[in-house]
Amino acid sequence: DIQMTQSPSSLSASVGDRVTITCRASQDISTFLVWFQQIPGKAPESLIFAASTLQSGVPSRFSGSGSGTYFTLTINSLQPEDFATYYCQQYKDYPLTFGGGTRVQIK
Amino acid sequence: EVQLVESGGGLVQPGGSLRLSCAASGFTFSDHYMDWVRQAPGKGLEWVARSRDEAHSYTTEYAASVKGRFTVSRDASLNSLFLLMNGLNVDDTAVYYCSRVMTHSGTYPPGDYWGQGTLVTVSS
Numbered sequence: 583d584i585q586m587t588q589s590p591s592s593l594s595a596s597v598g599d600r601v602t603i604t605c606r607a608s609q610d611i612s613t614f615l616v617w618f619q620q621i622p623g624k625a626p627e628s629l630i631f632a633a634s635t636l637q638s639g640v641p642s643r644f645s646g647s648g649s650g651t652y653f654t655l656t657i658n659s660l661q662p663e664d665f666a667t668y669y670c671q672q673y674k675d676y677p678l679t680f681g682g683g684t685r686v687q688i689k
Numbered sequence: 690e691v692q693l694v695e696s697g698g699g700l701v702q703p704g705g706s707l708r709l710s711c712a713a714s715g716f717t718f719s720d721h722y723m724d725w726v727r728q729a730p731g732k733g734l735e736w737v738a739r740s741r742d743e744a745h746s747y748t749t750e751y752a753a754s755v756k757g758r759f760t761v762s763r764d765a766s767l768n769s770l771f772l773l774m775n776g777l778n779v780d781d782t783a784v785y786y787c788s789r790v791m792t793h794s795g796t797y798p799p800g801d802y803w804g805q806g807t808l809v810t811v812s813s
Contacts, residue, residue: 583753608758614798614800616800618800620734625786625803625804625805625806626726626734626786626788626800626803627803628798628800628801628802631791631793631798631801632793632794632796632798634698635793636719637801638783640781661735669733669734671734671799671800673796673797673798674797676734676739676750677736677750677751677752677753678724678739679736680733680734680735680736682733683733683734
């Protein structure tokens with residue numbers, strides 16, 4: 583199975599900050615990676631697919647990059663509605679696997 | 690508007706069975722792969738099962754933790770996805786989500802739309 587490791591597991595930031603979350607795959611997954619945002623009590627929502635393609639309707643302050651085994655999700659100018667947990671998921675091979683999540687909290 | 694509505698969750702005893710449903714609307718159901726994903730209380734997301742589209746004969750994939758116990762199926766006439774869960778144990782306690790899979794340049798990025806989830810509690 584492909585292991586997905588996110589870091590950090592949590593972080594504290596202020597409105598207006600730039601935040602970067604890292605996701606590492608245990609083997610080469612090319613760009614078969616998606617990022618999700620989950621607000622407590624709600625279903626996840628898709629932010630980015632194919633490592634760097636923004637889903638329709640997602641604000642442009644979100645961006646993704648990377649390929650192979652190293653990926654990042656960057657949020658420029660953090661907004662109050664961005665405080666949530668973020669997950670990466672690979673879809674290169676079965677079983678599909680998620681990272682452990684990164685909780686973004688208000689400083 | 691794409692909508693996914695899960696139902697069928699509840700309290701079940703260890704060793705019992707439950708069938709979850711996901712009613713889909715707003716898109717051509719047969720043209721999309723569909724996934725079940727679960728989230729144990731306070732924990733992260735775990736992919737459970739996949740049903741491919743009609744073009745791929747609705748073939749299926751499963752996580753090792755549920756293979757042989759869970760079965761994913763569809764009723765195209767009802768635009769519905771199902772998850773039959775047998776041999777349930779306490780580790781299966783979770784919110785179960787159905788989600789739609791995109792098609793993008795011959796690849797299948799998961800999770801462009803999600804249902805609200807249905808809670809399954811396995812306890813004696």
